[in-house]
Amino acid sequence: MTARPSSERGSVVVRQTTAADFAGIIALTQAIYPGAPSWTEAQLAAHLRVFPEGQMVAVDESTGEIVGMAASLIVLWDDYELTTSWRDFTASGTFANHDPVHGRTLYGAEIMVSPALQGHGVGTQLYAAREALARRRGLLRIRAGARLRDYHHHAQRLTAEEYVAAVVRGELVDRTLTFQLRRGFRVLGIVSNYLRHDPESRGYAAVIEWVNDEVASREGYEPMTWPGY
Numbered sequence: 001m002t003a004r005p006s007s008e009r010g011s012v013v014v015r016q017t018t019a020a021d022f023a024g025i026i027a028l029t030q031a032i033y034p035g036a037p038s039w040t041e042a043q044l045a046a047h048l049r050v051f052p053e054g055q056m057v058a059v060d061e062s063t064g065e066i067v068g069m070a071a072s073l074i075v076l077w078d079d080y081e082l083t084t085s086w087r088d089f090t091a092s093g094t095f096a097n098h099d100p101v102h103g104r105t106l107y108g109a110e111i112m113v114s115p116a117l118q119g120h121g122v123g124t125q126l127y128a129a130r131e132a133l134a135r136r137r138g139l140l141r142i143r144a145g146a147r148l149r150d151y152h153h154h155a156q157r158l159t160a161e162e163y164v165a166a167v168v169r170g171e172l173v174d175r176t177l178t179f180q181l182r183r184g185f186r187v188l189g190i191v192s193n194y195l196r197h198d199p200e201s202r203g204y205a206a207v208i209e210w211v212n213d214e215v216a217s218r219e220g221y222e223p224m225t226w227p228g229y
């Protein structure tokens with residue numbers, strides 16, 4: 001995708017995904033994770049079947065182009081461990097484990113913005129829509145695995161724990177984790193083998209949480225803390 005100067009770009013809107021968006025989402029995945037398995041039409045259709053409200057795209061209004069997407073499901077966190085992999089949290093990408101009856105946690109399974117548009121606020125728009133969804137559904141929190149996108153630059157001298165601590169302290173910037181920390185997320189812990197096809201993160205992710213204050217204060221929820229974060 002070729003970057004256009006911001007003066008030529010149309011405004012970007014976030015809306016619920018439809019089947020007509022699948023080709024654009026698949027193209028976006030291939031641009032962001034070249035060489036890794038992409039979302040398939042069957043998986044994207046399954047997401048729409050189980051939880052249409054949780055599937056969002058960001059669209060350039062002037063061209064209709066899909067420039068971002070976010071995919072979420074509701075999980076009962078007690079069914080999982082902090083160390084659970086992305087594959088298990090998403091039932092191998094199908095969201096068959098979506099549990100809106102018992103679940104209180106919106107799980108962020110995917111968020112991506114076109115490489116040409118990163119750093120222009122589209123991810124912030126997608127996260128605002130995700131947050132609004134969590135509030136609308138009265139959910140307690142959003143959790144996700146933040147892939148440590150820039151860890152490979154530091155992996156020779158820092159452990160993943162040391163790297164995350166430096167990002168949390170603001171001494172290093174990780175284009176994924178720093179973005180999420182600025183959106184109000186906190187780190188709960190660090191997991192290895194979270195993503196199988198991600199050389200940039202070396203498979204490491206920070207488990208992160210955003211708390212819906214309204215529900216948390218009503219229920220006296222004490223957010224989990226992790227030493228050092």
Ligand SMILES: CC(C)(COP(=O)(O)OP(=O)(O)OC[C@H]1O[C@@H](n2cnc3c(N)ncnc32)[C@H](O)[C@@H]1OP(=O)(O)O)[C@@H](O)C(=O)NCCC(=O)NCCS
Nearest residue numbers: 111112113118119120121122123124145146147176179182
């Ligand atoms: C993470 C991601 C979704 C963020 O979306 P985005 O549209 O780039 O985010 P925004 O433009 O809203 O930027 C948010 C912040 O990050 C900074 N930022 C984002 N991308 C940046 C980049 N490439 N270079 C420098 N800063 C960047 C922005 O300056 C901004 O700072 P602020 O919080 O002080 O305003 C996007 O970078 C992306 O698709 N990354 C690749 C896929 C990925 O790693 N997804 C996360 C999976 S866990």
